[in-house]
Each structure stands twice: as C-alpha cells, then as structure tokens.
Amino acid sequence: MTRLLPLVAALVLAGCATALPPLPATPETPSQFRENKEQWTIAQPAEARDRGTWWKAFNDPVLDDLVERAGTGNTSIQEAAARLNQAQALVRNAQANRLPQVGVGADASRGAGANTANGATPATMLQAGANLSYEVDLFGRLAGLRDAAALDAQSRAALLQSTQLLVQSNVAQTYLALRAVDTERTLVQDTATAYAETLRLTQRRYDAGDVAELDVIRIQTELAATEAEVYALSRSRAELEHALAVLVGEVASGFTIASTSESTALPVIPAGVPATVLSRRPDVAAAQASLLAAQARVGVAQAAWFPSISLTAAGGYASPDLSDLFRWSSRAWGVGALVSAPLFDGGRRSAGVQNAQAQLDAAAAGYRGQVLNAFKEVEDQLSALRLLQEQGQAQGRAVTAAQRASAIAETRYRNGLVSQLELLDARRNELLNRRLAQRVEATQRQATVSLIRALGGGWEVEEEASPKRAIARAVAGTASLAGL
Numbered sequence: 036m037t038r039l040l041p042l043v044a045a046l047v048l049a050g051c052a053t054a055l056p057p058l059p060a061t062p063e064t065p066s067q068f069r070e071n072k073e074q075w076t077i078a079q080p081a082e083a084r085d086r087g088t089w090w091k092a093f094n095d096p097v098l099d100d101l102v103e104r105a106g107t108g109n110t111s112i113q114e115a116a117a118r119l120n121q122a123q124a125l126v127r128n129a130q131a132n133r134l135p136q137v138g139v140g141a142d143a144s145r146g147a148g149a150n151t152a153n154g155a156t157p158a159t160m161l162q163a164g165a166n167l168s169y170e171v172d173l174f175g176r177l178a179g180l181r182d183a184a185a186l187d188a189q190s191r192a193a194l195l196q197s198t199q200l201l202v203q204s205n206v207a208q209t210y211l212a213l214r215a216v217d218t219e220r221t222l223v224q225d226t227a228t229a230y231a232e233t234l235r236l237t238q239r240r241y242d243a244g245d246v247a248e249l250d251v252i253r254i255q256t257e258l259a260a261t262e263a264e265v266y267a268l269s270r271s272r273a274e275l276e277h278a279l280a281v282l283v284g285e286v287a288s289g290f291t292i293a294s295t296s297e298s299t300a301l302p303v304i305p306a307g308v309p310a311t312v313l314s315r316r317p318d319v320a321a322a323q324a325s326l327l328a329a330q331a332r333v334g335v336a337q338a339a340w341f342p343s344i345s346l347t348a349a350g351g352y353a354s355p356d357l358s359d360l361f362r363w364s365s366r367a368w369g370v371g372a373l374v375s376a377p378l379f380d381g382g383r384r385s386a387g388v389q390n391a392q393a394q395l396d397a398a399a400a401g402y403r404g405q406v407l408n409a410f411k412e413v414e415d416q417l418s419a420l421r422l423l424q425e426q427g428q429a430q431g432r433a434v435t436a437a438q439r440a441s442a443i444a445e446t447r448y449r450n451g452l453v454s455q456l457e458l459l460d461a462r463r464n465e466l467l468n469r470r471l472a473q474r475v476e477a478t479q480r481q482a483t484v485s486l487i488r489a490l491g492g493g494w495e496v497e498e499e500a501s502p503k504r505a506i507a508r509a510v511a512g513t514a515s516l517a518g519l
Contacts, residue, residue: 090206098207126181133181136167138166143160187328197321201488215474223268230462231258302483316405348370350368417486434472
C-alpha cells in the first residue's frame with residue numbers, strides 16, 4: 036500500500052486541473068444595418084455550409100470557366116490547402132501523444148568488466164524485447180495540446196475557404212473589369228470611326244473650297260486623340276488579361292480571352308437577405324478558431340504547474356548465447372512509474388502562462404477586428420449599390436440629353452447653322468457621358484461581387500435553386516454574427 040501512495044496522491048490531484056480562462060468580450064451585435072431597416076436575428080456559425088456557384092448569377096460561360104480553372108490552378112489556393120494538410124498532420128501528432136507508445140528492439144553487446152559473468156573475460160550479451168510507455172494526462176495538458184491543434188486545423192480550413200472565396204471574387208472582378216474595358220473600347224472605337232467619316236466629308240468640302248483648312252485640322256486632332264484612347268484601353272485590357280492568367284494559374288504568354296461587345300448580366304439585388312449570411316464568412320470563422328486555440332493553450336501553460344506522471348513497462352529476453360535467447364528461463368521484465376514536479380525554474384512557467392495569456396488577448400483583438408470589418412464591408416457595399424443605382428439613373432438621363440444634343444448639332448452643322456466647334460463639342464460631350472455611364476455600370480458589377488464576398492459568398496436558398504433568385508434575396512434584410 037505504501038508503494039501505491041504516490042499514484043493515489045496523483046489521482047487526488049486530478050481534481051485540481053486548471054479550468055480554461057474566460058474569453059474576452061466580443062463586439063456587441065447591432066440591431067440593424069444602417070442601409071436597411073430589418074432587425075437582426077440570432078444565427079449559428081455556418082462557415083461550413085456550401086456557398087454554391089454564386090458567380091453563375093452573372094450568366095457568363097467564360098466567367099464560369101475561369102472560376103473553375105482557378106479552383107484547381109491558383110497557387111494561393113494550393114498553398115492554403117497544403118497548410119491545411121500540415122495542420123491536420125499536427126492534430127494527428129498531438130493525438131498520438133495521448134496514446135500508449137509501444138516499441139520493439141534487439142541489442143547485442145560484448146565487453147569485459149566487473150559486471151560481466153566471467154569477470155575480466157570478455158562476454159557477449161544478447162537482448163530482445165518490447166517496451167511500453169504512457170503519460171497519464173491527469174491535468175489535461177496533452178488534451179489541451181490536442182484541442183489547440185484541432186482548432187488550428189479548423190482555422191486553416193476556414194482560411195482555405197477564405198482564400199477560395201477571395202480568388203473567386205478576384206477572378207470575377209478582374210474579368211468584369213476586362214469586359215468593361217472591352218465595352219468602353221468598342222464605344223471609343225465607334226466614335227473614332229465616326230470621326231474618320233466626318234474627316235473624309237470635311238476633306239471633300241475643303242477640296243471643294245467650302246470650308247477652311249482649320250476645320251480639317253480640328254477633325255484630325257479629334258480623330259488622333261480618340262485613336263490614342265483606343266490604344267490606352269487596349270493596354271489596360273492586356274494587363275487585366277495577364278492578371279487573369281496568374282489567377283487561374285497559367286502562363287500569361289499563352290493565355291488569351293476573346294474580345295466581345297456583349298456585356299455581362301448585372302444581377303438585380305432587391306432587399307431581403309437571410310439572417311445567417313454573415314455567419315458564413317470564413318475569415319471570421321478562422322479568427323474564432325484561432326481565439327479558441329489560444330484559450331486552450333493558456334490551459335496548457337497553466338497545467339505546467341502540476342506534476343507529470345509517466346508509466347513504463349519493458350519485457351523480453353536476455354542471454355549470452357543466441358541459442359538460449361528465447362528460452363523461458365532467459366526472460367526479463369520491468370515496470371516503473373515516474374512522478375516529476377518542478378520546484379524552481381526561475382520563473383519559466385510564469386512566463387509561459389503570461390505569454391499564452393498575451394496570445395489569447397491578441398487573438399481576441401484579431402477576432403474583434405474581423406467582426407467589425409465584416410460589418411464595415413457589408414455596409415460599404417450596401418451603400419455603394421444604393422448610391423450607384425441612383426447615380427446610374429442620373430447618368431442615364433445625361434446620356435439621353437447628350438445624344439439628343441449631338442444629333443441636333445450634326446443636323447444644324449450640315450445645314451450650315453452652327454460651326455464645326457459646336458458639333459465637335461456636342462460629340463465630345465456625348466462620348467464623355469456615355470463612357471461615364473458605362474463606368475458606373477461596371478462599378479455596379481464590381482460592388483455586387485464585393486457584396487457577395489462581404490456576405491461570405493453564399494446564402495440560404497432552401498427553396499431557390501436559381502442563382503439569380505438567390506442573389507435577389509441577398510442584400511438588404513437581416514444578418515447576424517450573434518452565433519459566432
């Protein structure tokens with residue numbers, strides 16, 4: 036019984052295991068978005084939910100193909116996937132430390148000395164056996180390390196999802212920017228063609244002596260400036276095309292996207308978002324997992340103050356002759372238990388607890404920052420879409436007026452009622468307003484993708500399979516991080 040007293044004492048101490056520290060306060064959930072009047076509701080974390088193929092709402096097969104190619108070829112996604120595999124391997128390693136460790140071995144030695152059977156005569160000793168070791172995790176140190184590693188892996192999984200969403204949104208935004216350049220370049224090219232036709236007409240009139248040379252030079256100036264704009268837009272398009280090549284993981288030299296005058300569909304996004312959308316944001320989920328992992332490591336650091344208990348056992352055979360090695364009379368065995376507790380370490384354990392607590396505070400600040408940033412990004416894009424819609428309507432009225440003024444100026448110029456300067460000014464104003472309208476529409480598409488990313492890349496669509504119908508629910512309404 037006296038020999039069992041250390042083990043009994045250790046079991047009694049098991050009740051002294053340190054509880055995990057409380058988590059710091061997280062941001063208070065607001066009652067509503069500023070951009071809409073719907074109330075928030077309680078939502079549970081949903082970062083693991085399938086986000087669907089949200090990019091198909093733009094109804095562009097080229098975009099669909101690019102996103103799919105980026106999913107397998109993008110280097111950032113591949114790197115994030117490798118880091119997830121690394122984190123999962125660390126989880127398995129931490130779990131293995133909680134299990135008994137069993138090994139086998141054999142040993143052959145020859146020597147002479149006081150401990151040999153024949154005194155100073157050299158002798159041979161052969162051994163073969165198995166050994167077992169097991170650390171009794173009474174105070175939860177190994178379990179805490181396992182839990183922290185599992186939470187790190189969960190964070191890495193969320194970061195992989197975040198990287199996938201980021202790459203998808205970057206592909207969509209870059210592609211939409213390229214198509215916007217295509218549309219603008221077509222618009223400017225059409226204007227250059229119109230200027231070329233006007234130049235031919237003016238040149239004939241100049242040859243006939245009807246107009247002065249200054250009129251010809253003015254048209255030549257407008258034509259050359261417009262052609263220069265076409266080249267500038269072509270340069271911008273080439274850069275966007277090269278950026279897309281990198282995003283899909285291909286060499287820019289062999290990557291090309293055909294130009295088209297067809298514009299990508301702009302999804303209509305009325306009010307009404309499901310209450311759980313913000314709980315899908317993978318960056319918030321990653322920050323939450325990192326916070327919980329830091330909390331678990333505080334418990335591990337606190338457990339260093341308690342004793343550690345290790346159990347060992349070994350068994351096998353030992354004999355000076357190989358023929359007698361595995362006889363029953365050559366058997367040997369041993370068991371042992373080791374209880375160790377540090378008495379003085381110069382403050383090392385206190386420093387470890389302080390370090391773990393500081394990491395917990397940093398993780399809490401990071402999590403709070405992610406939550407606050409999530410609200411900010413949604414508010415930014417909600418307000419952007421609302422104001423862009425109003426701006427687009429106003430710009431549309433400006434385009435209609437500019438087109439009417441240009442048509443009137445051309446008719447009056449042909450009838451000799453206005454000068455060429457008025458005609459050129461009207462055309463220049465029309466081109467400017469049409470380009471502004473096109474850029475507003477392009478910005479709306481960019482803001483739509485940014486909102487999708489801000490909401491976590493997807494929505495609850497139990498009864499709605501259509502991506503357009505899903506997006507139609509996904510803007511104003513309610514959303515919540517209360518369950519995070």
